[in-house]
Amino acid sequence: MKLAGATTAAAAMFATGSSADEDDYEVIEASGQTINVDNETFENKLIDVSNGNAITVSVGDDATIRNVGVSGLYQGDGFIFSIGGGGEVEFDNVYLGDGANKTGGDHAHGPGAVFYHRNASADVTFRRMNVQGYPNNGFYCSNSANGGAITWIDCYGKNNGVSTFRAASGEDSLHNCVAYNDDTDYSTDYGSWGGYTEDSGRPLWVHSPGGVVAEDCHFAAGSYPSAVLTHDGANATLDGGAISGGTSGAVDTSSAGSDPDLSVPDGVPTSPEEAVSGNEHGGSGSGDDEAVGNGDDEELPNALVFDGNETTNATRYEFEVAGDVEPSSGEDADIDGSLVHGVVADWSEPFRFDGDLEQLTLDGPATVSLDGDEIDPDDYGEEYPHTLEVEGEGEPTSFEVTVDGSIDLESSAAEDDETTTVSGSTVQSSVTDDTVTVEFSGALTDVTIIDGDATVRLDDDVIDSDDYGDHKLLPHALVIDGTEDDDPSEYTFTASGAVVESTYQDATIDDDDVIEAQSVTGDVDGHLDAYWFDGDIEDFTLVGNATVDIQYNVREQ
Template sequence: MAIEPSASETNGSEEYGVIPARGQEIHVDRGETFANKLIDLSTGDSVCLRVTGSNSVIRNVGFEGCYRGGRFLLWIDGDPGDVLVENVYMGDGATREGSGCVHGPGGVFLHHGNEADVRLHRCNVQGFPNNGFHCSNTAAGAGSVHFDRCFGKNNGVATFRCGGGADLIENCVAYTDGTDYGHDDDEYLETNGRPVWVWNGGTVTIRDSHFADGPYPNAIVAGANDAPGRISFESGGYRGPIQRTCGSTVDVSPAVSDDPDLSIPDGVPTSAKAAAGGFGRPSNRWRANTDVDLPHSIVFAAGESGEPSAYAFEADAVVTAGHHDARISDGYGVHPAVQGVVEDTVEAYWFRGNLEALSVDGDATVSIQYDGRDADAHEGPKQS
């Protein structure tokens, strides 16, 4: 029986442990769960979370800091069965300075001996020189990979790399831009990788996913090592060329747009602490009803220390979450309770009724304004 992802998209405010990177290898064996961990990469050392057995789960794990070690952060080599990797953040980038490999360290690696069916759900991987998701061994192996609502950008070689006939890229986003995660001595610019690279195996299905070129000149590449790749691109969008090498075939449905939506998919964590605490970006299924009257506002602003502050509160009725620039979007999310982390930014909410159980852990400031909504201007809550 397949291991199903958790039903909740934003089940945050969970306790988590902190593990400094010290060159260690952390094993997750058959049937085990590794969850709610913040792995501190500021030490400059390597660390590897290694899955050695199937029917195992990795959930709510955040890797914090630019990675200067030499290994893949997550290595999967399971026996027949299922492996679920869910709500994982590797978005602070990496450099090549600590690696003996010409490409440097990578994010996720699926070993050629892996026989498990791997589901990567709500993962954020950015700025790794040696692939974001290196899973092309499915082209010749017994296992498979299902990328489900994952985000990646600026990964060298490739972000989504696979090749098996049972492989699926679904509700995912990848592209390249000019983000600097911390250059190493040879000035790797984190932009010279394929958003999607499909190897020779079976036909890989892409559904409801969006990709774009940038400093790297192609959105999708099919084919490798003088052998063709095969892709069925059913829905989503892309911008930029599709490179078909060695007789590769990429069937693009008329339902695929030339105007991709490159926003981070719903539910994907946007910081290491958010991932470790069980937070993901609010899901579409909590979209607000704009007819709901939400007259009051609350704003959380990061403190002068620049350190993250965790907050939580409940309202008497409904709460709708705002964007990170403190401007409220009526359609962003409805919850009876909210937990979050503010760091170097401002987060704001409209709500109705009385505030309950308001707490802040850190030096963030809180501003509350009752009956402060201007229904005509929609300018968002003001800080006081």
């Protein structure tokens, strides 16, 4: 799953370091106090509310709440966690699963778990949270419409009154989350709600104009009429996952199944003690990067994170380590032994590894951090770590080379050859009895021998050009021309067959354009983009006034 499919705030902060030992946490007895957390980390705390007293953790600017468990039935009137600051706020590995009861007071619905204030402006990420049995919402975050974005990742909610996930902003999103009602008798399991039953139980409630996407989430309404409800012009889309129960408002469930998996997501703590000890998936440490989704911190002690959160432009990356490497949450990277390459846009991709970071290249605006500290890729290895040689065999041979990264022509003779062009990540040239050499970063995605024969070597090893790219001599061309329009145009399309960026009709090849399988996203702003493709164009969307031209079998013309 792509974390935020991916979305702008779809990446939680990365936890580095080791988990807390069983006795390596502080016990806080509730006594009506307020604990202020501002520009700091509040972690490894067991909050004991079994004495019936209230407690408030006031979350300010750039705060992190990690490895925290609330033990006992909560009998206060307000919310335990109250978010009122700005910047980046993170919750990771937090247990609020012992529930609460309604005792009267200022809040009509009784106590709640997490509240996002109307005057808050923080971008908040909740990861691996367990929230159950709170009468006044599990996550009351519909005030995010006033500023900030909320992201839930691997969160679990059960039997929360009013709603479990209460969202608003068009930037809010949920990923691999579960919420449901099983008609629990609260007087037995969570204490009396004082007879309050109205509006109890929406798994997801979306307020105010703006769309919220729930990716791979599972919701069940129980006896409540709606598992997902939208309000005041809002809309919700379930992308994957499953839903049981009705919906109300603008809810798109066309991509969701009907048999939700209501088990606790991997890594979510199931007790206060498990949370404060930093369970096997739980985080502890600096919190400056994305959370570990899998892997063993002791076996793979180093954390490398590619962060594209600040921009929607794509960044291609490649790195090589001296030991083992595995992704922490992203699934899209290509890992070949200790060599990794991939693409990141408005999300983050974290990795764990051991040994030294030997090689790192970055093509695009993303940043990269190592064990919580931002690093300069130029400090690690060569700018162009790979070499490709095309050696002629005595007859004129044209070829085209494309990489998923940056490319540089090394052969000085070819630089002076009018038949040689270098555009973006593609080189087109010809050889007879000479050799053209290019250096590049990233992955070799295509070698096309257009006519004749040549010997091709990748990093000194002879390769078969047919093994690289399934788009050799793709027959059709798609051209998006923005040269006659003063304003930029954005486009997306999907082909039924392979697709590759091209310099056809002197088109540019842009690092910002993203190709994922047969789907392409890009833009033109005073220039022209072109693609070779096979099959048909199954879907095309254009925002702007660029012209679009599809030319079939153009290679034969």
